[in-house]
Amino acid sequence: MSQETILIIDDEKEIRDLIGIYLTNEGYNVLKAEDGVDGLNYLENEVVHLVVLDIMMPRLDGIQACLKIRENRNVPIIMLSAKSLDMDKIMGLTTGADDYVTKPFQPLELVARIKSQLRRYLRFNQIDGNPQLSTTQQMDAISIDELFIKVSTHEVTVNGKEIKLTPREFAILELLARNPGVVFSTEKIYERVWNEPFYESENTIMVHIRNLREKLEDNPRSPRYIKTVWGVGYKIEQ
Template sequence: MEMQTTVLIVDDEPDIRELIRLYLTNEGYHVLEAADGREALELTRQHTVDLMILDVMMPGMEGMEVCVRIRKTQWMPIIMLTAKTGDLDKIQGLAVGADDYVTKPFNPLELVARVKSQLRRYKQYTNAAPVQKNLLSIGGVTLHPEKRQVWVHGQPVHLTPREFDIVALLFRHPGVVFPSEEIYERVWGEPMLTSNNTIMVHIRKIREKIEDDPKNPAIVLTVWGVGYKAAAHSHPGRDE
């Protein structure tokens, strides 16, 4: 029997928690609730949480701080929930490790759809396919796809969820060149409608964390005019 998926709702407004809980339980999810950030952190220590819906504005510990603390040890998808509408707030939430952002007031059906989408992408890396349980290694960089952990020369390194997904995609297909548009569509799960620098910025941050010499990468390589690839061999290469 398949284990029930657990979603943690973190919001200081009981009515909001109740509304979300009703829709999620109707979809068959097991729901936990927390009224503040500290309670949320305690619940994540006591239970296996598959996804978190996290309010930004809460008394005591705000959602941004909760997200930062969670990301030190756990990689479940986090959907930020907030009354703020500014792009800066959204960017800040994504920068600290959130995977999606929903603005209040929200359509509960849309929130449920986003929950399903995030869980579907997350489980691509955590389900039981044997290849996903194997360690992926290139050079001195090793990934554990199931636990979403990364080591560089044996030392643990923190990647954001998006950064991890990009590296995992490239490491699963060493030597295969992925255009930026395809990387975006596979990792974000939606078309890249306009040309932007999102992938380039993420690749730069990844290199700063995993390459011995980020300016002369040997692991994540650029194929100019085409896209990016992981080095095809375990020994250091050089950027093309």
């Protein structure tokens, strides 16, 4: 059974309880908070592996809570919202969320998304202690010009400056950096990083690429690392 702890932040008790039942049945530890303030208090005092975060809440809404979480944590965040417009999704992803689920939602779909996020997050944050280096471990450090990536500890630096990335941003960057010169379409990036079929998700990839450029580049409009191949996709040159 899983031992990861998931924090549900939602002002609707019925939603908290519904998600909690499904996650408890999967073996997860579940914490529940009714707004962003209580959620942040949990994060200060508990080890949390993933946050399910509603947007519309009193006292501190999901957008502001997400920004606060991202100041010093890379824990995966899945946003919940009754708003289904693309701009609302883009806003959620831009503030640092890793995924966005529209209400009403299928609980089993949400559980599947949570599992996918946790697999990637735990893999990126696990340090392998085996003294005999495997091929994967030998590729633990990726260096491209002034960009340095250490996969096992989820560290990224540019010119020696630490860059904080969300798990999704890190996964996209690692995919491109491990395959220098290879052009990945938005569809391929989504399928490789999200581990699910691509379906009208182009805006999601564009937002994550834009966020990466804002964090990595001196001039995001003229990127040094993540290049656009118009009409095809994205790549990193060695």
